[in-house]
Amino acid sequence: MPKARVYELAKELGVDSKTVLEKLKDMGEFVKSASSTVEAPVVRRLKAAFPKQDEHAGSTDRAPAPKPAPHKPAARQEAPKPAAPRPAAPKPGQQHHATSAKPGPQRPRRANGNEERPNRSNNNRSNNANAPRGNAPKPGQHHAPRPSAPTPGPKGGRANGNANASGNASAHTPRPGNNPFNRKQGMHVPTPGDIPRPHPMARPTVNNNERRGGRPGQRGGSNFRGGRGGQGAPKPGQWGQHRQGAGSGNNHSGGSRFGGNSGGFQHNNGPSNGPSRGGGRGRGGAAGAFGRQGGKSSKARKNRLAKRHEYEEIKAPVIGGVRIPKGNGQTIKLRQGASLADLAEKINVNPAALVTVLFHLGEMATATQSLDEATFQILGDEIGWNIKIVSAEEEDKELLQQFDIDLEAEELQEDEDLKPRPPVVTVMGHVDHGKTRLLDTIRKTNVIDREAGGITQRIGAYQVTVDLDGEDRKITFLDTPGHEAFTAMRARGAEITDIAIIIVAADDGVMPQTVEAINHAQSAHVPIVVAVNKIDVEGANPDKVRGQLTEFGLVPEEYGGDTMFVDISAKYGTNVDKLLEAVLLTADAELDLRANPDMDARGATIEARLDKGRGAVATVLVQSGTLHVGDAIVAGTSYGRVRAMLDENGNNMEAALPSTPVQVLGLTSVPTAGDLFLVAPDDRTARQIAEKRQATERAAQLAKRRKVVSLESLKEQFAKAEIDMLNIVIKGDSSGSVEALEDSLMKIEVSDEVGIQVIHRGVGAITQNDVNLASVDKAVIIGFNVRPNRQVADLAEREGVEIKYYSVIYKAIEDIEASLKGMLKPEYEEVTTSHSEIREIFRSSKFGNIAGVMVLDGEVKRGTKARILRDGVATVNDLEISSLRRFKDDVKSVTEGYEAGINLGSFNDIEIGDIIETFEMREIERK
Numbered sequence: 001m002p003k004a005r006v007y008e009l010a011k012e013l014g015v016d017s018k019t020v021l022e023k024l025k026d027m028g029e030f031v032k033s034a035s036s037t038v039e040a041p042v043v044r045r046l047k048a049a050f051p052k053q054d055e056h057a058g059s060t061d062r063a064p065a066p067k068p069a070p071h072k073p074a075a076r077q078e079a080p081k082p083a084a085p086r087p088a089a090p091k092p093g094q095q096h097h098a099t100s101a102k103p104g105p106q107r108p109r110r111a112n113g114n115e116e117r118p119n120r121s122n123n124n125r126s127n128n129a130n131a132p133r134g135n136a137p138k139p140g141q142h143h144a145p146r147p148s149a150p151t152p153g154p155k156g157g158r159a160n161g162n163a164n165a166s167g168n169a170s171a172h173t174p175r176p177g178n179n180p181f182n183r184k185q186g187m188h189v190p191t192p193g194d195i196p197r198p199h200p201m202a203r204p205t206v207n208n209n210e211r212r213g214g215r216p217g218q219r220g221g222s223n224f225r226g227g228r229g230g231q232g233a234p235k236p237g238q239w240g241q242h243r244q245g246a247g248s249g250n251n252h253s254g255g256s257r258f259g260g261n262s263g264g265f266q267h268n269n270g271p272s273n274g275p276s277r278g279g280g281r282g283r284g285g286a287a288g289a290f291g292r293q294g295g296k297s298s299k300a301r302k303n304r305l306a307k308r309h310e311y312e313e314i315k316a317p318v319i320g321g322v323r324i325p326k327g328n329g330q331t332i333k334l335r336q337g338a339s340l341a342d343l344a345e346k347i348n349v350n351p352a353a354l355v356t357v358l359f360h361l362g363e364m365a366t367a368t369q370s371l372d373e374a375t376f377q378i379l380g381d382e383i384g385w386n387i388k389i390v391s392a393e394e395e396d397k398e399l400l401q402q403f404d405i406d407l408e409a410e411e412l413q414e415d416e417d418l419k420p421r422p423p424v425v426t427v428m429g430h431v432d433h434g435k436t437r438l439l440d441t442i443r444k445t446n447v448i449d450r451e452a453g454g455i456t457q458r459i460g461a462y463q464v465t466v467d468l469d470g471e472d473r474k475i476t477f478l479d480t481p482g483h484e485a486f487t488a489m490r491a492r493g494a495e496i497t498d499i500a501i502i503i504v505a506a507d508d509g510v511m512p513q514t515v516e517a518i519n520h521a522q523s524a525h526v527p528i529v530v531a532v533n534k535i536d537v538e539g540a541n542p543d544k545v546r547g548q549l550t551e552f553g554l555v556p557e558e559y560g561g562d563t564m565f566v567d568i569s570a571k572y573g574t575n576v577d578k579l580l581e582a583v584l585l586t587a588d589a590e591l592d593l594r595a596n597p598d599m600d601a602r603g604a605t606i607e608a609r610l611d612k613g614r615g616a617v618a619t620v621l622v623q624s625g626t627l628h629v630g631d632a633i634v635a636g637t638s639y640g641r642v643r644a645m646l647d648e649n650g651n652n653m654e655a656a657l658p659s660t661p662v663q664v665l666g667l668t669s670v671p672t673a674g675d676l677f678l679v680a681p682d683d684r685t686a687r688q689i690a691e692k693r694q695a696t697e698r699a700a701q702l703a704k705r706r707k708v709v710s711l712e713s714l715k716e717q718f719a720k721a722e723i724d725m726l727n728i729v730i731k732g733d734s735s736g737s738v739e740a741l742e743d744s745l746m747k748i749e750v751s752d753e754v755g756i757q758v759i760h761r762g763v764g765a766i767t768q769n770d771v772n773l774a775s776v777d778k779a780v781i782i783g784f785n786v787r788p789n790r791q792v793a794d795l796a797e798r799e800g801v802e803i804k805y806y807s808v809i810y811k812a813i814e815d816i817e818a819s820l821k822g823m824l825k826p827e828y829e830e831v832t833t834s835h836s837e838i839r840e841i842f843r844s845s846k847f848g849n850i851a852g853v854m855v856l857d858g859e860v861k862r863g864t865k866a867r868i869l870r871d872g873v874a875t876v877n878d879l880e881i882s883s884l885r886r887f888k889d890d891v892k893s894v895t896e897g898y899e900a901g902i903n904l905g906s907f908n909d910i911e912i913g914d915i916i917e918t919f920e921m922r923e924i925e926r927k
């Protein structure tokens with residue numbers, strides 16, 4: 001099958017290549033240019049993402065097949081097998097095949113072109129995990145022959161690709177006509193077998209099917225399919241018959257055939273397999289697909305299929321007016337930001353049906369809207385699936401596994417590879433108890449001792465050397481004191497602190513933040529050393545501190561506990577050396593601080609900022625392995641190559657061992673503090689990991705932004721729509737300033753009617769993306785010590801996006817607060833402008849009643865609002881002075897003391913003695 005090229009697809013979809021490339025990027029696919037080729041499964045997903053064209057696409061898409069029109073028949077034809085009563089049978093077989101192919105030792109991934117990467121990765125995965133694949137057989141299925149999946153030869157698999165169609169799968173011969181990826185066409189037809197079909201691309205499927213992958217080299221699609229087919233087989237409720245057929249066909253072909261010939265064969269004829277059955281049949285079927293001579297008359301088969309389909313439809317429960325095949329409680333994993341369309345694809349139902357069901361459950365969402373886990377769970381309960389949203393960490397682990405990086409496996413290092421590493425220490429404690437002073441003292445002492453004359457710079461962490469029993473030992477200090485930083489790091493998954501120094505001022509004792517700090521350290525299971533500070537101050541009472549801390553489980557050694565307390569004066573450096581010793585002793589006693597320095601470095605980002613001259617500068621802490629200049633690294637969504645490394649004294653380093661903090665130059669963007677970093681095998685892998693993460697992050701952000709509106713809360717939501725939101729994009733020169741600014745902005749409270757929403761924040765110059773985002777979401781961009789370049793500034797002007805620049809946080813806050821006030825809807829108050837007494841009533845056939853009045857006070861103006869007061873009671877309120885006359889002349893206004901003729905439009909119910917009160921609504925200034 002020729003692979004489609006991006007520009008061809010674009011043409012087909014009626015959009016330009018750029019749009020397609022962007023879409024592909026969003027889908028996590030790496031496609032270089034418009035002339036790059038795209039794998040079939042990706043094509044399918046892409047088309048799904050451009051709904052309109054779908055139909056056509058389907059047909060054009062190498063589908064000589066029967067076209068959409070007669071869906072069902074088409075489907076049937078393609079997938080004759082399924083017809084077989086035992087749908088289960090065939091599938092499994094196929095799956096195996098697929099499997100078999102996979103096991104292949106080779107790293108398919110490498111072999112393939114880029115575009116295929118995703119598939120590949122999956123495949124890979126699958127490779128690694130043949131076994132798992134076995135699991136694949138989801139719920140309903142019978143996977144029979146699993147084991148048989150003989151074909152080992154990966155190559156074979158790959159080689160065959162489609163060619164081999166013949167395999168057992170023959171039935172589903174992968175010929176283009178039967179293209180399984182065309183599922184659009186036959187989609188409506190329910191098929192028993194394939195419920196949990198894995199996403200054609202790499203996506204993981206139900207129950208860890210992730211493993212299932214296709215093989216890299218080969219048509220990813222087919223492979224999958226196969227897998228899928230296998231799985232879902234037996235499920236009755238299922239829709240989409242073709243699926244089955246198709247998938248299997250392909251699969252096999254690729255997988256089994258060559259690779260393990262014997263195996264492959266076996267399959268085919270082989271008794272063992274379901275496939276076998278499928279095989280025989282299948283063959284016929286395949287043939288049928290080409291010519292029509294299959295086994296039984298295709299008419300009969302069609303009939304059966306149609307009946308079965310009908311039966312399944314009838315059997316499927318009706319929810320909210322649509323029939324949805326029920327799951328059996330199987331688990332489906334969706335990634336964060338997934339939509340109903342993603343779920344629909346996995347369980348093989350029409351997304352529109354899911355929209356209806358959800359609506360029936362009281363939630364409104366479009367098919368492509370990202371939903372949160374709770375919504376999916378409610379929906380899953382209703383339709384019989386256990387839907388799990390994969391956490392960001394899990395997802396990231398899976399992502400890394402696609403690139404052959406298994407962090408969990410790395411943790412299980414051989415004992416002999418592990419070498420001691422210095423402890424990493426964080427200083428925490430109450431405000432003003434001396435955290436900063438202590439860190440400064442320790443650093444200075446060390447600099448004076450070891451690097452006389454050296455200029456230290458704050459890079460977020462530093463190392464000191466301590467002489468313990470004649471041995472030089474190092475300690476790494478994180479230079480951002482306070483438990484906020486500690487927790488922020490932990491929140492991002494960076495558990496980097498080995499020991500916490502809790503500092504308590506002896507003249508102040510235990511304070512609220514001391515307790516918080518202790519709690520944080522204890523909940524992270526980090527051993528504590530207590531520094532009782534300011535012992536030089538008069539009134540200092542270190543014993544009191546000891547007593548207080550016993551309440552928190554920190555019992556001093558001298559009282560028989562196991563916590564080391566050291567009385568210090570950070571100001572004068574008293575006993576600071578003892579404190580350092582205590583840290584080392586505690587580490588030795590309680591921790592096994594060892595790491596393997598002979599591997600690719602892994603660690604966490606401690607601080608990062610944009611430097612005008614040097615670009616992104618990140619301080620990272622190596623936790624295991626050794627970081628070298630020239631390494632390709634990824635930190636969160638940033639990647640690059642280590643161009644240079646500097647220590648806290650500005651010295652160049654070539655290599656950084658475990659527990660060493662080091663400033664890294666060479667990242668292409670600024671990571672966020674707490675982002676884990678790792679060394680990738682090569683630049684390309686680093687970039688791809690980062691790009692995949694970016695795509696995931698975008699999806700997650702979108703998910704957050706688009707909240708589902710539930711029917712119950714609809715009214716509330718509408719009401720809320722009256723709340724004006726000031727959308728803000730914050731860009732700053734360091735992650736610290738961006739966070740600080742965001743925090744401060746979020747604290748601004750002007751009124752219940754207006755609010756602030758930070759829709760994007762980041763470190764670095766203001767980019768085109770920022771402007772685009774701001775333009776779509778009508779946001780204001782705040783540049784904190786950063787500016788856009790000319791083009792971006794021009795774009796902002798063209799798009800009418802306001803960019804405000806600040807270098808002082810409070811200025812930004814003042815301005816935003818003022819803008820918020822400006823956003824408040826104007827408040828009005830009623831101001832009475834005049835009273836006129838009706839003294840006479842003139843009746844005019846043309847104008848109705850005209851009141852002859854005397855203006856008692858104020859000024860009557862034409863066009864103003866009026867009401868009638870009768871005996872002091874307002875009878876009618878919403879009148880208007882429609883005409884005003886002085887004698888015969890129309891006038892604009894008449895003032896107090898004059899007579900006038902007033903006509904109140906169609907209102908004629910006036911009496912002599914009534915008072916006409918006029919009033920205006922005036923805007924009140926907000927304070």
Ligand SMILES: Nc1nc2c(ncn2[C@@H]2O[C@H](COP(=O)(O)OP(=O)(O)OP(=O)(O)O)[C@@H](O)[C@H]2O)c(=O)[nH]1
Pocket residue numbers: 429430431432433434435436437438481533534535536537568569570571572
């Ligand atoms: N006399 C005396 N003063 C100290 C000592 N340690 C710190 N100080 C003083 O206490 C004040 C607060 O110290 P910092 O180091 O800023 O305290 P901190 O805990 O970092 O405070 P925050 O950063 O606000 O949380 C400063 O004026 C220090 O000079 C000490 O051992 N003795």
